[in-house]
Amino acid sequence: RAVPKEEQHSVDLIEKNYVYGDVKHEVSVYVKVFTNSPFLVCMDLARSQEELIDPKYLWIGPDGKNLEGRMYVNLTETGKLVVMGFKESMSGAYTCTLSHKIIETTTQEEREMFEAYKFMVYAYREADHAYQVFVRFTTRKCELAANGQFFEELKKILNNIISDLTCHIVESSYKCRSVKVPKEGLLRELFVSFQGN
Known part of the structure; x- marks a missing residue:
């Protein structure tokens, strides 16, 4: 299907079953029901190529609750999320907040940075008829x-x-x-x- 111009940049954010976030706008992801989502990466592609000091990731699901410890998700220590056995009821906004430290090389002063990434994840079904x-x-x-x-x-x-x-x-x-x-x-x-x- 034709992809509107504002969505075309999203294609650049997909690599090897990874979908990278974008701080400027939400990223839409479509997951076939009863399959696992791709890896949703809690950073953009540029940030993933950089060194991060003391990174922390907080994933919030469509119900507004922390996803850590939920049975239907796989959260990696590097901030990637996979939603397993995706159902229609799991559709919605998945938000991740990345926090990391920046240390000034001359003064060794620490600053904590926060970045938020939003993924709109939708379930879809293959047509079972023609x-x-x-x-x-x-x-x-x-x-x-x-x-x-x-x-x-x-x-x-x-x-x-x-x-x-x-x-x-x-x-x-x-x-x-x-x-x-x-x-x-x-x-x-x-x-x-x-x-x-």
Whole structure:
């Protein structure tokens, strides 16, 4: 599906089943139900390449409670979170606060820094069924080049309409047939079929 410009940066934050946070805005993550989420990393990609002194991570779930010790999560000591056996009820905001120290090299003065990362995690299901659709359109003649053009344009329009539904059209075809209609005589019709899944 087409990804809006503001979401395109998120693709850069995904690496080896790791999804990195972003201090500027929330990161959307989609998890298939009954599978484990990718690793949600409590820092951005740039921060992950830096040395961190005394890092601490606090993960809060959609219910507003600390996730440490919960049976359905795996929290690593390096601030990564995996939500296991993801269910629809687990969807929502997962927020992590990273705290670490910065030590001034000349004075050895310590400052504690805090950064918050928000992940919007959504459950999704694979479609367990498909829709087969048959439609008929009247045409002047079966031999018209416009029939093929019409069919290709129809496929484009339908794919565009359903693109946000994470499904697509497969096995599309058409055939021109002569149809005798009572009191109307002989008509030429395009029999169009397609399947969406």
